[in-house]
Amino acid sequence: MTPPDEIPPAVPNGHPEPDRRGAPGHGISVRGLAIGAVVGLVLLIVLPIGVYAVLTAGNEDTATDPAASASPTVEPPVVDGPVDGPPAGASTDFGLTLGDPGAPRSVVIYEDFLCPFCGQLQHEVGDRLDAAIDAGDVTVEYRPLGFLERISDYSPESANALAVVLDAEGPEVAAELRALLFDDQPSETGPFPDSDDLVALAVEAGADEARVRPGIESMAFESWVSEATETAMQDGIASIPAVLVDGETVEGQTLDDIVAAVLGTSG
Template identity: 65%
Template structure:
């Protein structure tokens, strides 16, 4: 009888021990689940905080650009001789079957890539009377360096002093000698040298390049582009519609094919 009672107690103790183990396992599992939930919640908060910070920074950058654009220059926006009414330079037959507009920044590396990719074919199409092209230089990257507005101003000075043919050569030389976005950036003397290489007379372009003679016109060009919904360079319009290509090669093909 004593042995039976002892066996019965042992079975009860084992059952109780098993129950305690199961309870501990259940508590451990719940603790792990709660810890995982806390970890996920903390990660969500971190992601939301990071997203908020990024949005705030973008708002400051975009807002700062438009503030600068809206403030503009205190210089008049007098257009250079030979410029279009849309802050650009038009080349080609006015009755050409295709019209191309290129918004560009002489500091923009993607503009440089497009220029290298399409220049020869575009020049040939313009010469053949197949395409009319308008180049509209912008100061979009002035937040990186003032070379962006300085080069656009220099382009306007050369156009005003020497005409479209020399200005086109100067335009091409600016891209052929395009600096990295990290610098070093060409000086005013460098811009004058390129203008002279393109065919301009130094005495006619140096004062305007050094004094930012068309700074107001350049600022107005940036403001007009922004109002037109242009928020990146290069932006290409073909017969009034934005190019649909997603790569430089595709955009280049749309411009000349």
Template identity: 50%
Template sequence: MANPPKKPGRSRAEEKAAQQARREARREKAARQAEALARERARRKLKERLIVGGVVLAVIAAIGGIFWYQQAKDSARENAAVPANITDEFALATGEDDAPRTVEIYEDFLCPACAQFELATADMLDKAAEDGKVQVKYYPIEILGQYGDYSKDAANAFAVVLDKSGPEVAKKFHDLLFKEQPAESGDLPDKDWLIDRAVEAGAEESEVRPGIEDGTFDLWVENATEHAFEEGVTGTPTVMVDGERFEGGPAELAALLG
């Protein structure tokens, strides 16, 4: 390729020097651009690492927080207050320990089917227990919490009454809660309503109000519910006769118990 014409007044040596200077300028510019690009790439990589690191730390923190919360909750449940006058940690028992038959009933105070079963069998079971034919164990649990706090509040109130007023009053309170059971839909009764029913069953308001209002046995209710699940309970009412699941109705149960 022919060399560009020399500019007037410049010697060949000057022209070569000018060309060399232009080449050096282009190389320096290219070097600066490459350096700037490298810095930008490094900055982006650092930013990406910080973002990823931040996400990882957040995940670790979240996992740690969940783990800590679960550990704290498990510890609290392990040390949950247990009501006095309880049988097998979670039940109210009626009838003698040496009765020839045992009936266990897992129930939620908001469960309509539980109320139907209780109303149909209460007199029969009470008489069978009184006659020494059976020991009946009532296990209140909470499986209808999706409707609000009533299930847990009622089970806690039951535990408070059992603790403060004894098994006889607790059984009356138990029966009253099913006789006056609220509907799942709509506004559910508050703790004052539960206190009124406890007093109606024979409890002293001054003795049961603090525990019902404060949820003294809420963790016990959670433990009772977990125990029920471990026993294979998947719904309420679940009835066990002599340790075996009973699938019949009130008439079949009466016939079985004689």
């Protein structure tokens, strides 16, 4: 703004005579106006950019890397010692449950990975049950026991291995391990697989060795297996395999009777 002492006196009936002396500091040239306009425009552009740069300083990683703002994947902790409780994902009845809970049929199988008749049942119905599970026709709950511990510690050790894998890797990997345990089932007279063998089978099933080895070696879910076995006997399970179809105990006298009942083909 022009200072008050430089305001020219009023001129009657007209405009003041323009000052043509060109004295420094008097008047504003067209060139000056143009330069001022350009500088103002540059400031309008630069200032917001500068503010944005300040606000985003230190956040370069999240601005350029979409993964940096994603929620981290939380994995369950590695179990490396005795656990007072069930493995994650186990049913309240000590089982590994597969299939749609709303399926029209349900099958429960009590089994021991050392029991030869349990192995025979698996070989007879395993693939067909898997197909029925995938089709949504049946829900199957496998309840592993240490029923034959009197013969070998492998009985509870293999059930514990299944529990460890279920806890660490989930039901799909546990189901694969279950099938492998029967495929590689030892004789009741031995020799019996050791913890390294069980870890190897777990890894073959898809488990991460670092996540399952500690629990397999330390018998992390030994108390859960013992409780499952005791509960089954208290519920009247006196021999294995024992099978319930739609909540009713299968009373067949032969393996063929049990297979027919499990598959729903009995007359």
